[in-house]
Amino acid sequence: MTATMRTNWAGNVTYGATELLTPTSVDEVQRIVAATPRLTALGSKHSFNRIADTDGAQLTLAGLPPVLDVDTDRRVVRVAAGMTHAQVAAGLEARGWALANLASLPHISTAGAVATGTHGSGVRNPSLAQAVVGLEVVRASGDTARVDASTPDGALDAHRVALGALGIVTTVELAIEPSFEVATTVHLDLPWDAVLGHFDAVVSDAYSVSLFTSFDDRGARQVWVKHRTDEPAPQVDLVALGARPADGPVHPGENDTAGVTEQGGVPGPWSERLPHFRSSFTPSTGAEIQAEYVIPASHAIAALEALRPLASVFAPLLIAAEVRTVAADSAWLAPSSERQSVGIHFTFRREPEAVEAAVHRIEETLAPFDPRPHWGKVSVATAERLHEAYPRLGDFAALARDLDPTGRFRNAFLARILS
Template identity: 85%
Template sequence: MAATTRTNWAGNVTYRASRLERPTSVAALQQLVAATPRLTALGSTHSFNEIADTDAVQVTLADLPPLLEIDADRRVVRVAAGMTHAQVAAGLEARGWALANLASLPHISVAGAVATGTHGSGVRNPSLAQAVVGLEVVRASGDLVSVDASTPDGALDAHRVALGAVGIVTTVELAIEPTFQVATTVHLDLPWDAVTEQFDAVVSDAYSVSLFTSFDDRGARQVWTKHRVVEPAPSVDLVALGARRADGPVHPGENDAASVTEQGGVPGPWSERLPHFRSTFEPSTGAEIQAEYLVPASSAVPALEALRPLEPVFAPLLIAAEVRTIAADTAWLAPSSGRQSVGLHFTFRRDAAAVADAVERIEEVLAPFDPRPHWGKVSAASVERLHEAYPRLDDFSALARDVDPIGRFRNAFLARLLS
């Protein structure tokens, strides 16, 4: 395919690739990989940095045949890597099955979400990558190999969040469970003193909880509580703590609330409640830039308090900031690897220079709390800092060199990170 001007979903990255390839079979992908000196997999374009960019060839799996094979005995589903979570969720729900969790956007591809350590929320819910029990990947040679728990040397945990560095994933096996229902309730304007004094109680009060803030006097201007209906009802009285229950649907940012999944405490399938946004709508402004940092759960309140003085910096720039909990992962490069975590997410207006300044300020403030940047979002962290934040990054670099000695999958992002 001839090169045209293409950007990521948000429009803040213009891809430099000489061409975009769209193989229609795994065999064609294998041939393409073996014959192409350098290439980079492109997911659903929802990354905000250059992790999926290259000056060589990009390849999308969007034209590979959809696949959704359920092994009920193993409680595993095998899916095509280029499918979106919306497609997978709908297919599972129709057959009476579920994933344990989903990201706020169902629009993102399964492989892209896994490769970057994307997560949802919940004190018991690790990142989406932790659900991976096996995968198939095209290596630099063009060979198709399988990786699962029986593969030696912790290879599965190395491949769960692999940044595109060890090959192009074609299929993913995910752990599943019987379908379940969730009800979402939203409260507004939970005061800061309640946020800081009752943080652990609030975020652990339901299956999935998200707090949205602008770091101004409104405190947590929205608290989204997603209750798994077979479990005990939430017990923290947010109204008694100073919040008020929303009297209608609300959007966490600036768009019409028609795009959000149903709120108001109405039970519905996990697939239509765990995401914040409906797959049939554009979920946000599009013209935005996102950053996110995961800190140890024990540092959540000090980190929030340290960020509050930046409110004048955020005021003209911040669309929404979300606070979520993530359980510890075993994946080497998951931002929540080895530790119970809290994610501090920032959606900014698409002003690259202003966002760069804001991100530097955020990272300075969060430095005492050992923040780990999200792999698919913008960050000012140096390579040295990333190696400090991710203790297995050196091991991963060695693995990437071993399986791709010629650097077929290296782009500028990986060349800097894994040098």
């Protein structure tokens, strides 16, 4: 079908694709790839930059039949790449199984989240891509290939976060574990001296912990603690550190609290507690722009202190900033590759020029702390800076040239960083 004017989820990117293709089978994906000189996979449109745009055709996997096959012996689930995490999570929970972690939004496509290095939270939880134990991909020739741990030369780690550069992923295999329950509690206004003085203890006190801040005098205006009920209870007394318990549900941004997952310490399935937002609601503002930087955990306190003087810059723009931990990954291009990390995420109002200026200030401020920009969010980092931040980016670029010599999957975003 011809592409009419379309935008990403947030409305800050208008796609330039000449057409949107919606195959209904893997065979059709193969035929389209072989016949189309330039195309890019389009997921759930939750990227805030042009990683999923192209001057050729976009291809969505939303029309492929859903697949959710559980191998209990291997503890692996095979899913159709276009399925959302909400769909996968619901299917797994119904069968008594779970993924180790989820992103804050369950609405995003499984393959898209993996391809951009998206993560949840937790000192023991790497990015969602680390759960990938195998995948099936349509190469530039139209042929299919399977990639798993037996594929030589570290190919699985290259494909876990592949930016759409190595082919069209049609199915993903993910490691699973028995289902578990989580209880979420929220405290408000943890003072800065407590945030900085007890940072490691706070963020490691439960399975998943998120701090929300505006970098103003309120410190961490919300602390979300997600406790696995099969593990020891949290030990840090946030009230003793100066916070106060929330007296009802809270939203990290500006929307109605009906959209957030249940709080108040009420246990529930992992699938309904690990995300911040319910899959049945629009997740957040929509008219927004996001940026995120993943830094070594050892720099977290210094980085937060460095960002605090920017509070006046953020004041008219910032909807929410979230601080989360991410365990080390092995994926070449994961923002937390080979290092224990902390992600500092910014959700801004959809004011592109003002946001670009703010992002310049943020990246200048974080430069001493070796930040890695999230692949699906806005950044002003140069290609040279990205190659410094991601040591395997040169190897990945060489692999992309080998697997896609004519640049069938190459778009402007990839051409800039893989040249």
